[in-house]
Amino acid sequence: MEERSVLMERYVIGRQLGQGTFGKVYYARNLSSGQSVAIKMIDKEKILKVGLMEQIKREISIMRLVRHPNVLQLFEVMATKSKIYFALEYAKGGELFHKMARSKLNEESARKKIAKAEYRCPRHFSAELKELLYGILDPDPSTRMSISRIKRSAWYRKPIAISALNNETGKKNCTSEAPFSGPTICISSERNQEPPNLHNLNAFDIIFLSTGFDLSGLFGERYGRRESRFTSRKPAAAVLVKLKELAKALNLKVTKTDNGVLKLATTKE
Template identity: 30%
Template sequence: MVGGGGGGPLRRVGKYEVGRTIGEGTFAKVKFAQNTETGESVAMKVLDRSSILKNKMAEQIKREISIMKLVRHPNVVRLHEVLASRKKIFIILEFITGGELFDKIIRHGRLSEADARRYFQQLIDGVDFCHKKGVYHRDLKPENLLLDSQGNLKISDFGLSAWPAQGSFLLRTTCGTPNYVAPEVLSHKGYNGALADTWSCGVILYVLLAGYLPFDEVDLTTLYGKDDNEDAFEDETGPLTLNAFDLIILSQGLNLAALFDRRQDCDKLQNRFLSRNPAKVILSSMEVVAQSMGFKTHIRNYKMRVEGLNADKTSHLSVMVEVFEVAPSIFMVELQRAAGDTSEYNTIHPKGQIYIGQ
């Protein structure tokens, strides 16, 4: 519903007056909104129905909504209601103003024992409530823990959450963030969702008290203590596949040699490189390295945003990374610098530490 007034048109969705965009992902935008009946501020997650259907995410969205309706707890971001139009779905969420716990750690380093204890107790209270409802988060990490205006912790992002299928005790989908995921999740033998979440909570407690990760290898083989396995990061959909015309457009002067001649110097590849590693392994490896360098990462659907202050804490660096499949088992990685110093960008350029190799 669109409303107007002396100050110009105002967009309305039901009883909510919609304002600025406060977050944006691959399939959704998050907007600030206000309940015109109560004056309460909310976060409105706006999803496009056609994109959801095209990317076969309908069941995932339904599951996330059902789970958030179920887990009403002071330490879990509250779902107020869900609205829909012919083209859009609107998920109305509690508006959290204090940012991510991750940001607090980045700014201040390790926390005091008293602060760490408080956050950990709130985390365990929220996670325990979820588990009693049969819900397992599966992606617990400081980036998914928000702080309200009073400094209280709120668990968010239930996009990877699940409950065991009826009659089945073990979960089998491999998912999560490498540094926080429990070893048994990678075993392909099934795992207990509650125990896997508990492992992640333990890693979070370590980060709160130490200011760095307990498991922080730049190489996934070392990190996991096992060989890379293409099935270890199984997902329903793969990276975008490039056809011949896409490759021609990407190449300079219609010359594809720059993409495929591995004998050339990496400098000539500019912002792209090739790898035979699985797409998920590529992104996870780059995420581990970026985080070890103090940068913050966000991964969604084979795209990753890397951002944070440079080593001197004098400027902000922002880099977009996307993985494309150019042939079976051959992937192209493209990096684009959105903001920041060129020299700092070169530290995570393919010729630098994040280069994955053949």
């Protein structure tokens, strides 16, 4: 770990928990809260060489959205020029593989069970959802539900309130200067965090709520796109007033969508 016991002034790094093809996992403790976490360290150069950059981005995006007791929580993502660090919920029970290896089903029995698609849905699953899962997990490829059929299903077509989605995925984005290795980007996800509103938005909330939120900064990519990120000690209301003043001077106007996203638009002559 770069021969340091403290990562980015946030985590005290402890013993190594595991090692994979592209990185290592360490036990760590949050300096401010004392919480135990697992730090997953990924070597950027290795994933770039094998073309797994998009997969890592997808993993970050999905883990930020998922909130489930059976799925490890992603607390924070940090990056330097050469490494990406995931701060994950610490599962002290050990590797799942070893527990599965000791289960009552041997490999042959498990394979037969999977091939027959033998499973039971939780009681709280709706009839529409069960029907959809049965179609997706159909062991016969010829009758298995296609993507187009999934999109036509009653469960899939149910509308999702944007406000509820924002509440579930509330999060903050921050940038900092690492004590080593140059500029660092970190993205944190907080459980049970209230969705930001107009009265407590800060500059990072404004940026992060954009539907075009970009993880490319973690990988040092820009694709020719230029952008600026900033923080402010001023309250959100003062920042918005200043934005409107600047927009007016440029013959632009600031508009706010239903889900709280601010946009700049040209004024009609």
